[in-house]
Amino acid sequence: MSLLRHRHAPAPPVSAARPAFVLAIASATCALIVLDTNVVAVSLPSIARSFHASFAAVEWVVSAYMVAFASCLLWAGALADRVGRKRMLLVGLAVFALASLGCGLAASALALNVARALKGVGAAMLLTAALAVIANTFHDGPARVRAWAVWGTCMGVATTIAPLVGGVITQWLGWRWIFLFNLPVCGVLGWCASRELAESRNPAPGPLDVAGSLLFGLALACGIWALIDAPSHGFASGATGARLAACALLGGAFVQLQRRRAHPMVDLALFRQPRFVAAVLAMFGYAACAQVMMTFLPLYLQNAFGLSAIAAGIGMLPFALAMVVGPYVGAALGKRIAPMLLLSAGLLLIALGNLLTALAAGGAQYAWVAGGMIVTGLGAGVLNGDTQKAIMACVPPERTGMASGISTTTRFTAIVMSVGVLGAVLAAHARAAFVATVPLTPAVRAALDAGFMSRVMAGDTAQATASLAPALRSALTTAAQASFAAGFAAALGVAALVAAAVAAVVWGLAGRAELIRARGARGAVSEG
Secondary structure: OOOOOOOOOOOOOOOOOOHHHHHHHHHHHHHHHHHHHHHHHHHHHHHHHHHOOOHHHHHHHHHHHHHHHHHHHHHHHHHHHHHOHHHHHHHHHHHHHHHHHHHHHOOOHHHHHHHHHHHHHHHHHHHHHHHHHHHHHOOOHHHHHHHHHHHHHHHHHHHHHHHHHHHHHHHHOOOHHHHHOHHHHHHHHHHHHHHHOOOOOOOOOOOOOHHHHHHHHHHHHHHHHHHHHHHHHOOOOHHHHHHHHHHHHHHHHHHHHHHHOOOOOOOHHHHHOHHHHHHHHHHHHHHHHHHOHHHHHHHHHHHHOOOOHHHHHHHOHHHHHHHHHHHHHHHHHHOOOOHHHHHHHHHHHHHHHHHHHHHHHOOOOHHHHHHHHHHHHHHHHHHHHHHHHHHHOOOOHHHHHHHHHHHHHHHHHHHHHHHHHHHHHHHHHHHHHHHHHOOOOHHHHHHOOOOHHHHHHOOOHHHHOOOOOHHHHHHHHHHHHHHHHHHHHHHHHHHHHHHHHHHHHHHHHHHHHHHHHHHHHHHHHHHO
16 A cells, blocks of 8 residues: 555556465564664663763654654655556665664764664554555455554554564563664675565656655654653743744645645545544554653663663553453444444543553552553554554545555654653753652762752663762662653643543534535535
8 A cells, every 4th residue: 555646556466476465574574663663762772871961861862763753654655656556665675774784883973873773664664554555466356454453463563563672672682682683684684685586667657746845754753853852942942842833834835745746646525534634643642642652661660760771661561451341342342332432432441541640650550550550552553453454444445545554653752742841841840840750969969960859860870870979879860760650640741631632522523524415415405
C-alpha cells in the first residue's frame, strides 16, 4: 500500500513465486522499524551517562528520529511509486544501515542525534516500500486478510519484546550495540529482498511535492525544537516564541500550498467529514497519550525505582502485553457498539490508565504502577488497529493510499509532539518538586550547578552527584528520584486529561456524523 496515491490508475497486480517469503521479508522490515523505534527508550539513561547529556539532549535521541520519520512518510510513498517499491526498500535498508553505523560510532550526543535523523529518513523509505510490497503481492480475498493479520502480529510481537531486548543489549553489551546489531539484520533483509521481491511501480504517478514535504518537515522540527528546549529557555523567552512562530508560519504555508495543488499530499476536503476528523483525532490521542509511554516509562522505572536496563525492560511488559490483548477486547466490544464509540471507549481506557499510573507514580509500589500500565495498554491495543480501520473506512478506494499516509503521519507526529509537551511538563514539575523538597542551604547551592537536575532526569544521577560528599549525595539522589516521579505523575495527568478530552470530541463528532447521515437518508427518501 503506497502511502501516497491519488486519482491514478492502480498499479497492476504483481505475482510472486513465493508470496510467503515476500510477506516474511516485508513484515520483518516493518518489525525492524517498530523494534528500533521502541528499543532505544530503555537505553536513554545509559546514553546520557556516556555523553553526560542533558534531559533535552536525551529527548532529541527519540525526537530527531521521529521528526525525520514523520516528515518523510508522505514523499517517501510518492517516490516509491516512481522508482519502484523494491528499489526503494533496498535503498532504505542501505540508508538505515549506514545511519545505524553512525549511531553506534557516535562520539557525541549531537552526532548521535544527526545519525538518528538520517535513520528516520531510512525508516520512512522502508515502511512505505514494505507496505506497498504487501499490497501489491496480496491483492484481495482471504489471502490479503491473512497477510495483513500476519503483518499485524509481527508488529505486536516487535512492540512487546522491544523493551526487554533493549534492556538486555544495553546492560550486557552496551547501548551502542542496539544500533550496531541492525547492520547484519539489514544485510540479511537486503539479500533476501533482492532475490525474492518483484519490482512494482505506479504507471501514472502524479507530481512529487518537494516544497510541501519541506514545509511540513521544517514546521514540525521548529515546533518540537521549541517544546523540547522550552524548560531551559522558558516558554516566554524570545527563542521559544520565535520557534513557535516559525512553526505556525511554515504550517500555514503548507496548508495554503496543499489548497492550491491539483494533486495535494493531503486532501484537505477530507477534513470536512466529521467521521474522518474523529478518526484522525482518535489516532492522534492514542499516539500522544499511550504510545508515547514507550519513551517515558523506561526513564521513570530507571530513575524513580533505580532499576537496571533489563529490569526496566521487564517492568514494561505489563504495558506491552496488554497491548497484545487489547485488539481482542476491541473485537469483542466492536460487536456491541458502533466503531466511533469504540474509539471513544479506547481513549477513555487510556485516560483511566494514565490517571491510575499517575496516582501510583509517587509511591514505591510497582504493583500499582503496573496496574495502571495494564489499563493504558488495553486502551492502546483497542485503538492500535481500529484507528487505522476507521480512517480508511472514510475514504473511497482510490484515496486509501493518501489516507494511510495521513494516518501514519498523524501517529508519529503525535508521538514526537507529545514527547516535547509531556517532557516539558515532566521537567518543570520535577524541578519544582526538587526545589520544594531540598533545603537550599549555602552548601547545597554550592554543590549544585545549573545542569544538575537536567542530568538527573536524563538518568545520569551518578555523574551529577559524583563530586559531592557521601551524605549529601545520598540525600540529593533520593530527592531527585522522588522529584522525577512527581514530574512523571504530572505528565501522565496531562496525558489523561488530553485523552479524555479527545474521547469527548470524538464522541461528539460521531453523533454529528450520524445526524448528517440521517438527514441525507431522509433527503434521499423525499426525492424518491
